[in-house]
Amino acid sequence: MKNVLLLGLACLFLTNQTLEAQKKNKKKKSQQETTAPAKKPKNGIKSYTEVITKDAKTDDGIFKVHQVNDAYFYEIPFTNLNQDMLWVSRIAQIPNGLGGGYVNAGSKTNEQVVHWERFQNKILLKIKSYVNVAEEGKAIRNSVKVNNYEPILYAFDIKTFSKDSTAAVIDVTKFFTSDVPAISGLSARLRKTYKVKKLDGDRSFINSVKSFPKNIEVKQDFTYVASEPPTEGRAETISLQMNQSMILLPEKPMQPRIYDPRVGFFTVSQYDFGSKELKADYKTYIRRWRLEPKDPEAYARGELVEPIKPIVYYLDPGTPEELQKYIKQGIEDWQKPFETAGFKNAIIAKDAPTPEEDPDFSPEDIRYSVVRYVASTTRNAVGPSVSDPRSGEIIESDIIWYHNHLRSYRNRYLLETAAANPSARTLDTPADEIGEMMRMFIAHEVGHALGFPHNMAASYAYPVDSLRNGAFTQKNGIAASIMDYARYNYVAQPGDENIRFIRQMGPYDHYATNWGYRYLPEASSPAEEVPTLDQWILAKANDPVYKFGRQSSRFDPQSQTECIGDDPVLASTYGLKNLKYVAEHLPEWTSDQTNDYTDLEELYGELLGVYSRFTGHVTTTIGGVFENLKKPNQEGVVYSAVPKTQQQEAMRWLHKNVFNTPDWLLIKDALPNIDHAGYFETLRSVQARQLNALLSFDRLGRLIDNEEKGGYTAYDMLKELRAGLFTEAAQGKNVSLYRRNLQRSYVDRMQYLMTEEDKGYNYSRSGFESKLVYNINTSDVRALVRGELETLKRQLNAVKNNGSTLSRYHYKDLIARIDKLLAVD
Incomplete structure (x- = not known):
């Protein structure tokens, strides 16, 4: 038991x-x-619910965008892989002073075509170029591809797949919070200027990500550590907000229109390696909006038809109330030229929607074109646009107006028109006239955004004396196009009646709009459009009203910035008459009214600038070459020298109005109140500007060309210039202070021609190919300069002991300078 x-x-x-x-x-x-660690998922790819948790906030659009706490994920459908998308980087908010005043909220910092591509378990964001192309199906397309390998902007790990396995999910947080140069708001130049050290990750973050049916908009707040920031130097910080727009480009590009240099358009270009030519065919297309009629049959009958998708511009919510109507008018002034092309209501101005009306509206959203009003002291405005590089189709544009630019317009209005225009004789320009200036300036910038560059020949279309005719100017304005730099009528004289002083739209604007935008459905390819387009040009070829002139005012008197009328000598004669009247009354209209010299000082400085422009228009005539763009089936040549008699007249004019001391510029009631000294240098600098322009390598080269043509030669010009500059030596007169300065400037410039090499200019913009570069040492330049200096030395030796003490000192000094220059080592 x-x-x-x-x-x-x-x-x-x-x-x-x-x-x-x-x-x-x-x-x-x-x-x-x-507590044991979870097993790693196969290939690092987790289940959908592990990545996109129940706490995710999802925005559905072209891609689904998920926010999980502070992380952002793109859910990219496989159907969107390898599709062309336009990526545009803009500054959304900016610190004061960044970029010296020419960078602002809305400034585009980069534009590139990208596509998303899968490689194993990664999604690659690649930059795509359309510089080199070949048609689908041609063998050479393979060679184009392998010789133009696309750079990878970023590589993303696939985190998971969508529940139905039709999309890949990637984490974009690191990409949008890193300092990626291709989408940055700070260029290498700005980084160097402000001594930027790094991006501060603790003060940088994603502000928002919004997905729409065809685009995604991302706002990033970035803070950089910088030793010398533009403002708040002790903080050593630059903070700005970027907006990244990614928009799906049309699957079928718009049919391009082939560029013709006889009609002005901005362009996109490609090298077509599939061409039948014995080389890669360089193709250039115009940049324009896609306008297609809602009713093609009515359009074909010649009726005005609304486009399927009109061009819409929104006003910046920060636009001053008193200017809004003028900005809208400037936008919609282009409706009439579009009617010439067959479209009604093709371009529309709208107020920006309120947050209640559209909480997603943003001026940086690439779906919207906006007239941005920038609170900046910069005096400027621009009209950039974003386009599809495959076809030239403009996708979006922003007009940027800087607040202080209105002051520039007021000042120019006073200086250039007040002699004949009593309402301009004030610092308080009437509001309706300021509004009209704003309207026309916006119309000019909208023209750029529609694809039109400057047409500098439009102001040469009208005879100078017609600009003094009230009926003519009221009907035709002062230039044949709003796209010229012809802001004001400075030709009209006191007593001329009913004059229009402010520019307006012209006949060329209607012609160019029709040429670029008229819908041609019968043409199935760009090449098939060319015969029709060519006929339209030939029909207007002999009418200067429809001439396009590139911005090449270095050599063509027809295409000069700020010039009006078909005779620069006569126009500048009228302009100087008016400017002398203004100079005489400038204190009366400024400091006498304000009891302050600030405006007088500002306007006096700008008056010197106006004087330089008027005289520079005449300088261009000397060594000038007319450029009349044409094809071989048109009569005449493209380039022809300005007639000798006109060049000689221009030289006489310069001696009379520039080199013979223009002492009226030394306003006795102004200078003693705005500067303590330096009047002699003020005058010398405006004279030397035209003197140096005459004695430039490229002008001398063009004049040398004329020797065998019987035209005005380099020898003729140099001889007449020297004779006019040294009349005192020839006539036995004393030399005044201002003439002594001018004569020394002449010898200094001759030294430049004897000793410097012409390095030329690197123009990167179409229309600026005007610099002549040649071998200076083997040309006649040095021989001509040496000969002129030796002749001048003999002339000075004959009078060096005559005249006043200062004149004798001056002559002996010039002789010593010439001896040193001509001495043989």
Whole structure:
């Protein structure tokens, strides 16, 4: 019995031990299950719910965008892979002074075509170029591809796949919070200027990501550590907000229109390696909006038809109330030229929607074109646009107006028109006239955004004296196009009546709009459009009103910035008459009214600039070459020198109005109140500007060309210039202070021609190919300069002991300078 009891107790003990061990093992196993690291998913790809958790906030659009806490994910459908998308980087908010005033909220910092591509378990964001192309299906397309390998902007790991396995999910957080140069708001130049050290990750973050049916908009707040920031220097910080727009480009590009240099358009270009030519065919297309008629049959009958998608511009919500109507008018002034092309209501101005009307509206959103009003002291405005490089189709544009630019317009209005225009003789320009200036300036910038560059020949279309005719100017304005730099009528004289002083739209604007935008459905390719387009040009070819002139005012008197009328000498004669009247009354209209010299000082400085422009228009005539763009089936040549008699007249004019001291510029009631000294240098600098322009390598090269043509030659010009500059030596007269300065400037410039090499200019913009570069040492330049200096030395030696003490000192100094220059080492 005792043994049985002991056995029972032992079994009970063992049973308890077993049960306790089982409990401990179960508890241990449970702890292991909750604390042991999870097994890594195959290939690093997790389940959808592990990545896009129940806490995710999802925005559905072209891609689904998920926000999980501070992380952002793109869910990219496989159907969107390898599709062309336009990526545009803009500054959304900017610190004061960044970029010296020419960078602002809305400034585009980069524009590139990208596409998303899968490689194994990664999604690659690649930059795509359309510089080199070949038609699909041609063998050479393979060669184009392998010789134009696309750079990878970023590589993303695939985190998971969508529940239906039709899309890949990637984490874009690091990409949008890193300092990626291709989408940055700070260029290498700005980084160097402000000594930027790095992006501060703790102060940089994603502000918002919004997905729409065809685009995604991302706002990033970036803070950089910088030793010399533009403002708040002690903070050593630059903060700005960027907006990244990614928009799906049309699957089928718009049919391009082939560029013709006889009609002005901005362009996109490609090298077509699939061409039948014996080389890569360089193709250039115009940049324009896609306008297609809602009713093609009515359009074909010649009726005005609304476009399927009109061009819409929104006003910046920060636009001053008093200017809004003028900005809208400037935008919609282009409706009439579009009617010439067959479209009604083709361009529309709208107020920006309120947050209640559209909480997603943003001026940086690439779906919207906006007239941005920038609170900046910069005096400028621009009209950039974003286009599809495959076809030239303009996708979006922003007009940027800087607040202080209105002051520039007021000042120019006073200086250039006040002699004949009493309402301009004030610092308080009437509001309706300021509004009209704003309207026309916006129309000019909208023209750029529609694809039109400057047409500098439009102001040469009208005879100078017609600009003094009230009926003519009211009907035709002062230039044949709003795209010229012809802001004001400075030709009209006191007593001329009913004059229009402010520019307006012209006949060329209608012609160019029709040429670029008229819908031609019967043409199935760009090449098939050319015969029709060519006929339209030929029909207007001999009418200067429809001439396009590139911005090449270095050599063509027809295409000069700020010039009006078809005779620069006559126009500048009228302009100087007016400017002398303004100079005489400038204190009366400024400081006498304000009891302050600030405006007088500002306007005096700008008056010198106006004087330089008027005289520079005449300088261009000397060594000038007319450029009349044409094809071989048109009569005449493209380039022809300005007639000798006109160049000689221009030289006489310069001696009379520039080199013979223009002492009327030294306004006796102004200078003693705005500067303590330096009047002689003020005058010398405006004279030397035209002197140096005459004595330039490229002008001398063009004049040398004329020797065999019987035209005005470099020898003729140099001889007449020297004779006019040194009349005192020829006539035995004393030399005044201002003439002494001018004569020394002449010898200095001749030294430049003798010793410097012409390095030329690197123009990167179409229409600026006007610099002549040639071998100076083997040309006649140095021989001509040496000959003129030796002739001048003989002339000065004959009079060096005559005249006043200062005149004798001056002559001996010039002789010493020439001797040193001509000395043989």
